[in-house]
Amino acid sequence: xxxxxxxxxxxxxxxxxxxxxxxxxxxxxxxxxxxxxxxxxxxxxxxxxxxxxxxxxxxxxxxxxxxxxxxxxxxxxxxxxxxxxxxxxxxxxxxxxxxxxxxxxxxxxxxxxxxxxxxxxxxxxxxxxxxxxxxxxxxxxxxxxxxxxxxxxxxxxxxxxxxxxxxxxxxxxxxxxxxxxxxxxxxxxxxxxxxxxxxxxxxxxxxxxxxxxxxxxxxxxxxxxxxxxxxxxxxxxxxxxxxxxxxxxxxxxxxxxxxxxxxxxxxxxxxxxxxxxxxxxxxxxxxxxxxxxxxxxxxxxxxxxxxxxxxxxxxxxxxxxxxxxxxxxxxxxxxxxxxxxxxxxxxxxxxxxxxxxxxxxxxxxxxxxxxxxxx
Amino acid sequence: xxxxxxxxxxxxxxxxxxxxxxxxxxxxxxxxxxxxxxxxxxxxxxxxxxxxxxxxxxxxxxxxxxxxxxxxxxxxxxxxxxxxxxxxxxxxxxxxxxxxxxxxxxxxxxxxxxxxxxxxxxxxxxxxxxxxxxxxxxxxxxxxxxxxxxxxxxxxxxxxxxxxxxxxxxxxxxxxxxxxxxxxxxxxxxxxxxxxxxxxxxxxxxxxxxxxxxxxxxxxxxxxxxxxxxxxxxxxxxxxxx
Numbered sequence: 047x048x049x050x051x052x053x054x055x056x057x058x059x060x061x062x063x064x065x066x067x068x069x070x071x072x073x074x075x076x077x078x079x080x081x082x083x084x085x086x087x088x089x090x091x092x093x094x095x096x097x098x099x100x101x102x103x104x105x106x107x108x109x110x111x112x113x114x115x116x117x118x119x120x121x122x123x124x125x126x127x128x129x130x131x132x133x134x135x136x137x138x139x140x141x142x143x144x145x146x147x148x149x150x151x152x153x154x155x156x157x158x159x160x161x162x163x164x165x166x167x168x169x170x171x172x173x174x175x176x177x178x179x180x181x182x183x184x185x186x187x188x189x190x191x192x193x194x195x196x197x198x199x200x201x202x203x204x205x206x207x208x209x210x211x212x213x214x215x216x217x218x219x220x221x222x223x224x225x226x227x228x229x230x231x232x233x234x235x236x237x238x239x240x241x242x243x244x245x246x247x248x249x250x251x252x253x254x255x256x257x258x259x260x261x262x263x264x265x266x267x268x269x270x271x272x273x274x275x276x277x278x279x280x281x282x283x284x285x286x287x288x289x290x291x292x293x294x295x296x297x298x299x300x301x302x303x304x305x306x307x308x309x310x311x312x313x314x315x316x317x318x319x320x321x322x323x324x325x326x327x328x329x330x331x332x333x334x335x336x337x338x339x340x341x342x343x344x345x346x347x348x349x350x351x352x353x354x355x356x357x358x359x360x361x362x363x364x365x366x367x368x369x370x371x372x373x374x375x376x377x378x379x380x381x382x383x384x385x386x387x388x389x390x391x392x393x394x395x396x397x398x399x400x401x402x403x404x405x406x407x408x409x410x411x412x413x414x415x416x417x418x419x420x421x
Numbered sequence: 422x423x424x425x426x427x428x429x430x431x432x433x434x435x436x437x438x439x440x441x442x443x444x445x446x447x448x449x450x451x452x453x454x455x456x457x458x459x460x461x462x463x464x465x466x467x468x469x470x471x472x473x474x475x476x477x478x479x480x481x482x483x484x485x486x487x488x489x490x491x492x493x494x495x496x497x498x499x500x501x502x503x504x505x506x507x508x509x510x511x512x513x514x515x516x517x518x519x520x521x522x523x524x525x526x527x528x529x530x531x532x533x534x535x536x537x538x539x540x541x542x543x544x545x546x547x548x549x550x551x552x553x554x555x556x557x558x559x560x561x562x563x564x565x566x567x568x569x570x571x572x573x574x575x576x577x578x579x580x581x582x583x584x585x586x587x588x589x590x591x592x593x594x595x596x597x598x599x600x601x602x603x604x605x606x607x608x609x610x611x612x613x614x615x616x617x618x619x620x621x622x623x624x625x626x627x628x629x630x631x632x633x634x635x636x637x638x639x640x641x642x643x644x645x646x647x648x649x650x651x652x653x654x655x656x657x658x659x660x661x662x663x
Contacts, residue, residue: 054556061544
């Protein structure tokens with residue numbers, strides 16, 4: 047228990063809050079709701095954003111370079127590839143050709159867009175077999191295509207009449223970017239000049255966004271012969287969207303804490319008016335104005351601390367559930383960003399409560415001790 | 422009533438304060454007037470009042486309702502400031518003290534006892550006695566418990582006011598008034614809420630305090646019983662000392 051002489055303001059505050067348990071509880075409930083509004087919404091927002099980013103995560107470091115609107119040939123030439131390589135020093139540059147071709151096994155036949163490149167290992171990962179680097183022979187099939195054709199690793203398929211051995215089955219890639227490919231051949235399997243697109247693998251999302259700007263600037267002299275696209279842009283737009291959404295929701299949460307602050311102001315004011323006589327006695331027996339203020343402020347702050355703590359506990363429970371459901375890892379609720387939200391909610395609760403206590407505290411401190419003696 | 426040797430009711434001229442024992446009154450009102458404004462009427466709650474309490478003296482202030490008794494107590498207790506005149510506490514002119522100075526002077530020099538006790542309901546008897554000291558450094562718990570023992574409440578230290586009888590509550594209030602070793606104890610109708618027997622015991626307590634501790638006691642009251650215990654009685658009618 048709080049000792050009366052060690053922390054008199056705190057002990058008086060605690061006893062006074064305890065004296066009106068129901069009223070205290072209701073005022074604290076407002077704070078709890080405010081803290082949950084801030085912290086739980088923040089944590090949920092983080093979880094949704096993390097989930098969305100995970101989906102896009104693997105491919106956001108690529109830049110696709112394709113023929114621009116002034117490119118009359120509709121292809122990217124060898125010299126342009128050289129220019130891209132110069133512009134994107136350090137990144138892996140993968141020229142690709144694609145064409146609609148007929149792929150068939152003994153029993154099945156499909157007409158699909160086939161991609162030809164010498165460095166598929168930079169773009170794809172194999173779920174079975176190995177992707178040769180550089181790739182000079184064989185064929186890579188997506189899991190779906192292999193299933194459709196009824197072939198497995200090591201068997202042979204024919205593409206437009208030529209036979210290729212299946213050297214690897216590709217892992218499906220999620221989201222945007224160079225996924226969705228079903229058949230990959232060596233570059234010279236499509237025998238013509240130039241390339242349909244060039245994929246640049248950057249070191250990260252920011253680097254990809256930079257290269258998406260640098261490459262056209264370097265390669266295009268006057269006409270827009272190449273254009274670029276990077277999923278990192280989309281990812282950033284999505285992150286930005288979530289950040290805005292979160293900020294808006296946090297704003298709503300903050301408003302509910304302000305409302306809680308107003309209700310604390312109301313409750314404290316009522317309680318100060320009720321305790322006029324008692325406060326008058328305190329003043330009469332030599333308690334100073336600022337000491338009375340300290341008592342009332344401690345009461346308001348304590349209300350914020352109690353409500354804030356309950357709110358933090360509730361928010362952690364909510365965040366735990368949300369992270370378990372959305373991301374499969376409930377402990378992500380203790381990620382540093384979420385701790386920030388919890389801290390923000392708690393801090394704002396204590397701050398708003400203390401501010402709300404200022405006026406009642408001042409009011410109490412100016413209570414006229416003379417009135418007590420009339421009682 | 423009391424034959425205590427410290428009583429010196431006849432003195433009304435203050436000797437020079439530089440010699441040995443403090444011969445000046447603990448509290449003194451010099452030509453004090455207190456006016457209240459009520460609408461466009463001005464009411465003299467106190468009119469040119471001269472009043473003094475000596476150390477060890479117990480004074481009753483009597484008078485009908487509205488006679489200015491409470492105002493006198495408020496001014497003596499530095500809860501209110503006079504419209505004109507001089508208030509002295511232990512020889513110091515405190516008339517122009519600001520709120521902070523008056524509060525500190527009350528804390529140091531004055532103890533209050535109220536008609537309806539005004540104990541803090543959630544605090545124990547000991548804690549209630551400690552209220553005036555709660556923002557002062559130093560642990561006075563032993564002293565508080567000692568005071569309660571002497572008031573015959575040694576077995577009620579941890580009781581809350583609602584677990585105490587009226588007389589016991591008033592004893593706690595008296596112990597609270599004494600915790601800071603005041604020079605002056607002001608009592609507002611101290612027996613007003615007590616039955617006659619209990620009132621008598623409380624008044625004996627005041628009598629003991631004033632003689633043993635050399636404390637000036639002023640009791641404002643309607644109760645004729647009080648005058649049996651006091652050294653002298655001041656009658657106040659319409660703000661004028663009779």
